[in-house]
Amino acid sequence: MKRDAAVERLRATERWDVLVVGGGATGIGTALDAASRGYRTLLVERGDFGQGTSSRSTKLVHGGVRYLRQGNVSLVTEALAERAMLRRNAPHLVHDLPFVVPSYDWWEGPFYGVGLKIYDLLAGKHGFGKSRRLSRADTIARVPGVETSGLRGGVIYHDGQFDDARLVV
DSSP states (O other), X not given: OOHHHHHHHHHHSOOOXXXXXXXXXXXXXXXHHHHHTTOOEEEEOSSSTTOXXXXXXXXXXXXXXXXXXXXXXXXXXXXXXXXXXXXXXOTTTEEEEEEEEEEOSTTHHHHXXXXXXXXXXXXXXXXXXXXXXXXXXXXXHHSTTOOOTTOOEEEEEEEEEXXXXXXXX
C-alpha cells in the first residue's frame, strides 16, 4: 500500500482506542494484545517491522539465570514462565541453546552446579535440558580456544534462542 493511500485510510477511521508507536517486539506484542482484547488498534512504524532495537538483540529467550545469583527467584520464575509461553505459542521459532561455563577455582563447579540445578527445578517441564558438570576434557572439547591454564572443568546449562524477526511478522 502506498503511503498516501495508507494515510487516507487512517484519516477515514473515526477513532482508535490504542495507538502503538514502533513495530518492534514490544510494539507488535502490545498491538497484538490490545487487538485480541477487542480494542481498535493502530500500529505505526517509521521503517520496517523489527528493524530497530529488536534487530540488535541477543536473540536469547533466557529464563533469567543471572538473577539467581542476586537471589531474585520471583524474577527468574516470571522469566521462565514467559519463556514457556513463547515456546508454546511459537515452537517453530524457539530452540535450545546450550551454554558452557568454564570453572577455574575448586568452588566454582559446586557453586554453579547447585545454582543451575535450582534453575532446572524452577524451569520444571518447560526446561530445554538438564544442566550438568563437565570434565576438563569435555569443557575443552565444547569451547574451542578456552583458556586451559588452571581449568578444572565446567558446567553446561540450557536456555533458549529465537528468531525475533520472524516472530515480529
